[in-house]
Amino acid sequence: MAKKKKVCISNSKKNDAGSVTTVRTEPQVSSPISVDGPLDEVVCNEETKVDIPFKNKSYEAKKSNKRKIWKGLKQLITQERSQEWVTEAVFYSSIDAPPSFKPAKKYSDLSGLLGNYTDPHTHLRFAQADEYRTIQTLPSDIVSGYLTLRKASNPVG
Amino acid sequence: MEEDKVFTFRDVKPTPDIYHTYDSSLKGNNAPPIVLDHGSYQCRVGWAVDPNPRLTFRNLMAKLRKEKGKSDVEILVGNDIANFEAVRFQLKSPFDRDVITQIDTVETVFDYAFSHLGIDTEGSINHPVVLTEAVCNPSPARQFMNELLFECYQVPAVSVGIDALFSLQHNFSKPCVELPTSLVVRLGYQTTHILPVIGGKCDPQGIRRINLGGLQMISYLHRLLQLKYPSHLSSATFSRAEELIHDYGYIAEDYLKELSKWADGDFYEENVRKIQLPFIPAPTAAETSLNLEQQQQRRKENVKRLVEINAKKREERLASDEERLETLQIIQHQLAEVDDGLAVKLLRQAEITDEHHLEQEIQNIQDRVSRTRQKMAAAAVNPNEEGEPKKPTETAEFQEWLEGIRKQRTEILSRRRERQQRRQELTKRKSAAAQERMRILSMLAKSGSSGPGKKKEDTFGMKDEDWDIYKAVSKDGGGSDSEAEQEKLNDLESALKRYDPNFKNYSGASSSTGEGSSGGFIPTAEYYQLHIGTERIRAPELFFQPSFIGSHQAGISETIDYVVKLYDPATQLQLVSNVFVTGGCANIPGLVPRLQKDLLSMRPFESPFNVNIAADPAGDSWKGAREFGKVAPPSAYLSRSEYQECGPYYFTEHHASNKRFALMKQ
Numbered sequence: 132m133a134k135k136k137k138v139c140i141s142n143s144k145k146n147d148a149g150s151v152t153t154v155r156t157e158p159q160v161s162s163p164i165s166v167d168g169p170l171d172e173v174v175c176n177e178e179t180k181v182d183i184p185f186k187n188k189s190y191e192a193k194k195s196n197k198r199k200i201w202k203g204l205k206q207l208i209t210q211e212r213s214q215e216w217v218t219e220a221v222f223y224s225s226i227d228a229p230p231s232f233k234p235a236k237k238y239s240d241l242s243g244l245l246g247n248y249t250d251p252h253t254h255l256r257f258a259q260a261d262e263y264r265t266i267q268t269l270p271s272d273i274v275s276g277y278l279t280l281r282k283a284s285n286p287v288g
Numbered sequence: 289m290e291e292d293k294v295f296t297f298r299d300v301k302p303t304p305d306i307y308h309t310y311d312s313s314l315k316g317n318n319a320p321p322i323v324l325d326h327g328s329y330q331c332r333v334g335w336a337v338d339p340n341p342r343l344t345f346r347n348l349m350a351k352l353r354k355e356k357g358k359s360d361v362e363i364l365v366g367n368d369i370a371n372f373e374a375v376r377f378q379l380k381s382p383f384d385r386d387v388i389t390q391i392d393t394v395e396t397v398f399d400y401a402f403s404h405l406g407i408d409t410e411g412s413i414n415h416p417v418v419l420t421e422a423v424c425n426p427s428p429a430r431q432f433m434n435e436l437l438f439e440c441y442q443v444p445a446v447s448v449g450i451d452a453l454f455s456l457q458h459n460f461s462k463p464c465v466e467l468p469t470s471l472v473v474r475l476g477y478q479t480t481h482i483l484p485v486i487g488g489k490c491d492p493q494g495i496r497r498i499n500l501g502g503l504q505m506i507s508y509l510h511r512l513l514q515l516k517y518p519s520h521l522s523s524a525t526f527s528r529a530e531e532l533i534h535d536y537g538y539i540a541e542d543y544l545k546e547l548s549k550w551a552d553g554d555f556y557e558e559n560v561r562k563i564q565l566p567f568i569p570a571p572t573a574a575e576t577s578l579n580l581e582q583q584q585q586r587r588k589e590n591v592k593r594l595v596e597i598n599a600k601k602r603e604e605r606l607a608s609d610e611e612r613l614e615t616l617q618i619i620q621h622q623l624a625e626v627d628d629g630l631a632v633k634l635l636r637q638a639e640i641t642d643e644h645h646l647e648q649e650i651q652n653i654q655d656r657v658s659r660t661r662q663k664m665a666a667a668a669v670n671p672n673e674e675g676e677p678k679k680p681t682e683t684a685e686f687q688e689w690l691e692g693i694r695k696q697r698t699e700i701l702s703r704r705r706e707r708q709q710r711r712q713e714l715t716k717r718k719s720a721a722a723q724e725r726m727r728i729l730s731m732l733a734k735s736g737s738s739g740p741g742k743k744k745e746d747t748f749g750m751k752d753e754d755w756d757i758y759k760a761v762s763k764d765g766g767g768s769d770s771e772a773e774q775e776k777l778n779d780l781e782s783a784l785k786r787y788d789p790n791f792k793n794y795s796g797a798s799s800s801t802g803e804g805s806s807g808g809f810i811p812t813a814e815y816y817q818l819h820i821g822t823e824r825i826r827a828p829e830l831f832f833q834p835s836f837i838g839s840h841q842a843g844i845s846e847t848i849d850y851v852v853k854l855y856d857p858a859t860q861l862q863l864v865s866n867v868f869v870t871g872g873c874a875n876i877p878g879l880v881p882r883l884q885k886d887l888l889s890m891r892p893f894e895s896p897f898n899v900n901i902a903a904d905p906a907g908d909s910w911k912g913a914r915e916f917g918k919v920a921p922p923s924a925y926l927s928r929s930e931y932q933e934c935g936p937y938y939f940t941e942h943h944a945s946n947k948r949f950a951l952m953k954q
Contacts (some may be wrong), residue, residue, distance in 0.1 A: 184398050185413045190440045199392070202428070203382040210437045211426040220949035221492035223387065228482075228498040229850055231842040235835035236544075243517075243822035244551050245544065252720075258551075268705075270718055276515045280508070282838025 240277040241265060254278060290759045294562045294817065295535075297528050302367040305343050310406035313337075314415075321416040321917040325451060325910040326394075329477035329502060329872055331366065332910040336418065336917030341910050343404055347382065349396050350375040353733040365400035373525045385499065386422040391432040397934065402441070412442030416925050418917040420451040420909060423474075423481050423495055426798040430938035432706070437940040438931050445925035446939075447917075452483060452491060453944035454912030455870040455902050463916040464924065467943055469859075470866035471852065473844065473883070475873035475905075477502045480831060480844060482851045484863055488762060492947045494854050496847050499835055502873045506530045508837055509537075517818060523565045524818065532820055533827055536561045539878035540825045541885050543832070550822045560821045567816035580785070599667060606660050615651045620646060642951075690788055697780045700773060728761050828876050832886075845886035864897035874905035916944065 183233075202210070208224045216222075239246030239258040241277035246256035250266050253274045257263050295568035314320060314335060327347060327937040334341035345366025352375060369375060382393040407413055417437055421430065430448070437443050452474035453467065460468050466488025474481040478501045484494035510529035514521055549555045588688045619638055623631050623646075640646045713719040748754050830836050832843040842850065848867070852860050864887060869879060883899045889898055902908045916924075924942045931938065941948050 183403055184410050185402060185407050185441060187411055187440055188441050194440075202389060204387050204389055204426075207387060207389065207426045207428045210428045214427075215952040216949050217952060219493075221424055221495065221947070223422070223424045226424050226495045226497045228496045228841045228847045229842045231835065231846055233846065236833065238836075243826040244547050268709075271712055271719075273515055273518060276511070280511050280515070280838075281836060284317075288465070 240281070254283065294564050294568075296564050297531060299528070299531075301370055302345070304369050305345060306403050307404055308342055308406045310408055315409075317454070319415045321418050321447075321920075322402075322413070323418045323910060323914045323917045324401070325420050325913060327420065327451060327477065327872075328381065328386055328387075329919065330906070331397060331401065332907070333405065333406075334910070334914065335633075336914050338914070339911075341907075341914075343401060345400075346372075347397060348372075349380045349382075349393050350378045351380060352378055362404075363396060365397055368400075372527050376526065383478065384474060387426060387429045388422075388432055390428065391436055394433070395436060397450050398436070398441070402633065416443065416445040416917070418913050418920075419446060419448050420454065420913060421448045421946070422479075423450055423483065423497065424492065425451075427937040428941060434926075434931060434936045434939075438928060443928075445922065445927045446931075447920065447925045447942065449913060449942065450483070450490065450946060451909035451913075451915070452481065452870050454910075454916065455486070455908040456485065456868050456912070457944055458908045458912030458915060459868070459870075459900070459902050462868070463912070463919050464921070464943060466844050468866060470868045471848065471861045471863040473848065473867060473869045473871075473874075474717075475501065475831065475844075475869070475871035475879075477872060478504075480871075480873075482844075482847050484851055484855070486855075486859060486863070489943065491946070494851050496851050498831075498834065498841050498844065498847060499838060500837070500841075501871075502533075504837060505827050505830050505873070506533055508830055509533060509823055512823055512826070515819060520565060520816070520818065532561075532563070532823075533876070536820055536824050537828045537876055539828045539831075539876055539882045541878060541881045543825065543829055546825055547822065549764060550825075555882050556821055559824070560819050561824065563818040563820060564813065565816040565818065567813070584786075591688070595667065599664065602660055602664055604698040606657060606664075609653050609657050609660070613650065613657065616640075617655070620650065686787075690784075693780050693783055694788070697777065697784065700777050701781070704773075716887075725761050728757065732757065747874060828873075829876075831873070832882070845883070845890070848883075849890045861895065864891060864895075865895065867899045868902070869899065870902040870905050870908060872906040874901055912944070916942075 208222070210258045211222055212224065237246050237256055238244065239262060241262050242258055244258040246258045248258070248263070249256050250263060253266055253269070255266050255267055255269075255274060255277055275284050314337075319336045320335050322333055323332075323336050323341070325341070329347065331343070331345055331347040332341035333343040343366075346369070348366065348369065350364040350369050352364065354360050354362060364375070369379075372379065380390065380393050382388050382390045382397060384390075385951075388394055402413060407415075419433070419437075421433070424446075434446065437446050452472045456467055456470060456472055457463055460470070467485045467490075469487070470485050470492075472481070472483040472485060474483060480498040482494075482496045482498075482502055484491050486494075506526065506529050509532060510524065510526050513524040513529060513532075517524060550559070616638060619634050619640075622634060623643065626634070635642065635646065638646075640649060665712075710721050713721040714725065716722060728884065826836070832845055834841050834843055841847075852863055855863065867883060869883065880899050880901050884897075887897045887899065904911075920942070922941060924941045926938060930940075939945065939948060
């Protein structure tokens with residue numbers, strides 16, 4: 132801890148001087164070679180707020196008192212829609228692209244070529260006979276990996 | 289094979305940002321706005337008076353705990369993160385899709401950005417902020433942002449806009465005037481948008497969003513690589529997949545036609561990109577064969593030495609035997625001449641009880657000597673080895689024999705593979721093998737208690753075949769890789785290694801990877817190569833066929849078609865006269881020709897259209913926002929007093945902003 136405090140002070144000094152003299156000293160501080168440099172610096176920011184004078188102190192205090200309720204995207208969307216908007220309002224949730232009207236083309240899972248055949252055992256698609264031979268030797272985790280990739284794996288059936 | 293087509297990963301490391309100085313020209317009454325292109329991939333920050341952003345960094349934060357259980361954390365932001373792969377699981381993005389949900393992360397990122405700009409004013413930032421936000425940003429997300437900027441940083445004013453529209457303005461228009469009518473296609477990191485711009489503004493009714501972007505494309509390629517090369521699971525990282533797309537990905541003008549080209553062997557060889565993974569340079573083929581020879585030499589020498597030791601021992605024994613035989617024979621001669629007392633003495637000296645014993649001993653030693661002599665003669669002729677199948681001499685016969693050995697080996701290997709597969713299948717409940725096993729088990733259980741009252745005699749085990757059923761139901765899948773089999777395999781392999789010049793070629797391909805097996809696998813440079821073939825077009829094609837990853841949404845072209853058809857024919861013509869492509873993923877080569885081809889097929893015959901691409905698809909948003917920030921009147925900003933009066937959801941509209949909708953009046 133003692134060492135860290137030291138780095139802290141030296142950094143803050145440099146920052147004060149940086150605006151007056153030269154910036155070129157700064158990259159040395161945060162260069163990737165001195166591994167401790169940038170890491171400790173950030174920690175200092177968190178602990179002492181030397182580098183960040185521009186924040187509102189009362190907001191900081193308020194924030195630490197308030198218990199934050201985290202909301203995901205879905206919750207934000209429902210929260211938005213729960214208010215009474217004018218009828219022509221467009222929401223984030225209403226601009227989703229329509230589903231595809233064309234049937235999805237089938238491609239071989241392994242090679243990506245147009246896959247006309249499906250292996251009845253693994254349900255993998257393949258384009259050529261030698262791909263089928265490869266499929267037969269595939270372990271089950273790879274098979275299920277390919278299926279999950281195109282959301283075709285069905286754990287129940 | 290050409291060697292010039294092998295590439296390596298660059299694994300570029302970001303260079304940490306420098307702390308800029310806060311010049312006096314930036315302070316004062318007419319302070320220039322801070323322009324923040326707050327994208328979910330990269331964040332660009334700079335002053336409106338600068339031509340280029342001062343900072344460009346990945347909009348990510350890594351929270352690292354130095355020691356477990358301690359609250360001692362280090363927080364790295366953007367370019368301070370030297371290696372994204374090392375901290376992959378600690379990375380935090382402020383975004384959920386393209387919407388800000390993690391406002392605390394945004395705060396950390398903004399702290400990083402503003403401190404690197406050099407701002408040192410106490411308690412507030414005295415610059416207006418021009419910020420980009422998601423299309424149709426949900427109002428709660430906007431509230432987060434407004435609260436943060438006005439209350440935490442105490443900025444005087446905020447203006448929010450859509451990045452793609454700023455880019456359009458930078459390429460085709462001037463700030464704060466009406467935008468030209470066009471259809472903007474925005475290919476972002478998390479989302480893709482189609483934005484119709486009509487009458488100088490973006491028409492919200494026509495906007496459509498496809499929920500995939502660069503991130504999905506990269507992770508698709510990442511997963512494909514992992515599945516294609518399970519042995520290089522840890523080498524095929526996400527960052528490397530990203531690099532592959534940047535360097536080798538392209539969009540096919542006609543996907544099916546391009547695929548059929550790839551199916552051709554010559555085209556594949558020509559266009560496949562081989563990426564060499566870093567690997568410990570194994571001894572080259574020449575060296576290994578040298579090593580093998582050396583090993584054999586050493587083995588031969590060992591055998592020779594053993595033979596010599598044996599021969600020496602035998603000789604010694606022979607000499608001692610002969611000596612004893614001589615003394616005994618002398619005693620025998622003397623016995624006939626001397627009297628009894630002396631004879632007993634002589635016999636006792638030679639540790640012999642009586643005359644009969646003496647004869648027997650002489651006979652024994654004579655036998656031993658002759659046997660040893662025979663052995664020595666045999667050893668001199670042929671110092672042979674046991675175990676390995678012996679090699680016939682004639683060539684035709686030899687080839688046949690070699691073929692037989694090979695066949696035996698492959699048989700053992702395939703048997704082993706079958707067993708392995710069966711074992712693997714048995715671990716899954718619904719596989720055919722597992723179901724068959726359950727069937728047999730239930731049958732056995734049933735036959736044990738068949739019918740009430742009628743007690744059937746239990747004859748199980750009377751016949752030897754009965755016990756085979758346990759082999760069938762055992763989890764091992766009937767017999768494991770037995771030691772006898774392994775020994776046989778080893779013998780066969782060592783025979784092949786000695787006599788078959790081609791053996792080491794297919795030793796790598798075989799599955800004799802059983803640990804410690806003699807046919808050890810030798811990693812070669814080719815083994816550590818990733819071949820990027822159809823993947824080059826497969827991953828970017830995701831934008832046009834989201835069904836690749838099981839998404840039901842339409843692709844870019846289909847959505848463009850859908851959006852255009854929402855309007856009357858005259859407007860349609862105006863829209864397609866300027867299809868404008870922007871966003872980081874528009875950098876993938878081949879996008880414009882593809883869109884032209886798709887538009888040609890969807891538009892009426894001989895109707896004109898035009899596809900344009902931003903000069904710098906990734907950076908033009910910031911430049912547009914910067915131009916806007918330079919000239920925008922105060923009315924284009926939401927001021928502090930307005931924020932306090934109108935509430936946290938409020939924002940001011942301008943040419944490149946979202947449309948603000950009012951709440952219903954009570």
